[in-house]
Amino acid sequence: MxxxxxxxxxxxxxxxxxxxxxxxxxxxxxxxxxxxxxxxxxxxxxxxxxxxxxxxxxxxxxxxxxxxxxxxxxxxxxxxxxxxxxxxxxxxxxxxxxxxxxxxxxxxxxxxxxxxxxxxxxxxxxDPVGNNEVIPVELAGVTTLVHRSQVSWVEAEGDYARLHTDTGSHLVRIPLSALQERWRDGFLRVHRSYLVALGRVTGLRTVGSSTRVCLRGAGPVELPVSRRQVRELKQRLVHGPHTPPERR
Structure with a gap:
């Protein structure tokens, strides 16, 4: 070439x-x-x-x-x-x-x-929903390409974000807010610290007055859902993960 x-x-x-x-x-x-x-x-x-x-x-x-x-x-x-x-x-x-x-x-x-x-x-x-988008991750001098479709949930760590996949987690120098905006069509920020892949959600669980979202990944995971996000999470799970999120 x-x-x-x-x-x-x-x-x-x-x-x-x-x-x-x-x-x-x-x-x-x-x-x-x-x-x-x-x-x-x-x-x-x-x-x-x-x-x-x-x-x-x-x-x-x-x-x-x-x-x-x-x-x-x-x-x-x-x-x-x-x-x-x-x-x-x-x-x-x-x-x-x-x-x-x-x-x-x-x-x-x-x-x-x-x-x-x-x-x-x-x-x-x-790929109209961006599932083939990849994020380059550096570890010990080796670059790994993590596909968006591999990510179950993302955790905020200051100005960084930790991508959680079936095989482990990767820290990247990208703020959670940037991924929240870029991945609006298949992910939802359920909490100030967590962005979840809606296609990976297996259920919701109520614990007292709080709600937790259950995910499949490297193992069973439960993450807290802020009260103001519970309604949108339920709506998007019912109508499909790629339903456009509500504008506030």
Whole structure:
């Protein structure tokens, strides 16, 4: 495939180009130091995938990705950045993957495989409720992609959020409020500290004057529901998890 790498820091760009040239699936590689040069190369050579730094002067990576998304045949976008806190916005733009610097060869190879799958099945990733959205999670230098569909509930931990899945939990640098807004169609914030996947709810239990929601996950889980959320929770469970939440 033809790949364009864009980064305003020359050493980082040189390193990424070196790694890309070492990948068997990459047949043509170009580099650009800013958005203007990137668009010039795309007009003259084209690209199947663009590996984009986010923090760049002038038109930044997010803005350039928005421009590329308007192309008649847009290239696959892979963001490459030192900051993991842009992940939600990146996937909102339809990014195929999100790499954290310094990029490792094996992680780059995984990203290229995702690009190849994306190109081979255009539209196959389409998901009107966003269940295929992924959040990159770093643990001991290894990046794991956690799919939204794997998440049973999310717990607030200050400015971070802990994603609870069938296989364990992952702390990510994304506030609970951001995920609450991004995942409105299938999740509900039942408490100031908890966001739950409505499709994972197995029942409600009343304990005295309080209500608890029962979830399936790595094991049986019960979480408190604030009084003002009980009605909306019941309505959305009756009418389906993807019922639009009530606007207050």
């Amino acid at each position: 033809r790949v364009l790498a864009v980064d305003d820091e020359q050493p980082a760009l040189d390193e990424l180009l070196y790694l890309l040239r070492g990948e068997p699936s990459v047949t043509e590689v170009h580099g650009a130091g800013d958005a203007t040069a990137a668009l010039r190369i795309l007009r003259s050579h084209g690209a199947d995938a663009v590996f984009l730094d986010i923090n760049m002067p002038g038109l930044d990576g997010m803005e350039l990705a928005g421009v590329l998304g308007e192309f008649a045949n847009p290239p696959a976008i892979v963001f490459v950045t030192a900051h993991e806190d842009h992940a939600v916005a990146a996937f909102d733009l339809g990014a195929v993957d999100y790499l954290l610097k310094p990029v490792r060869q094996e992680r780059l190879g995984a990203a290229l495989r995702r690009v190849a799958a994306h190109r081979a099945r255009p539209g196959a990733e389409a």
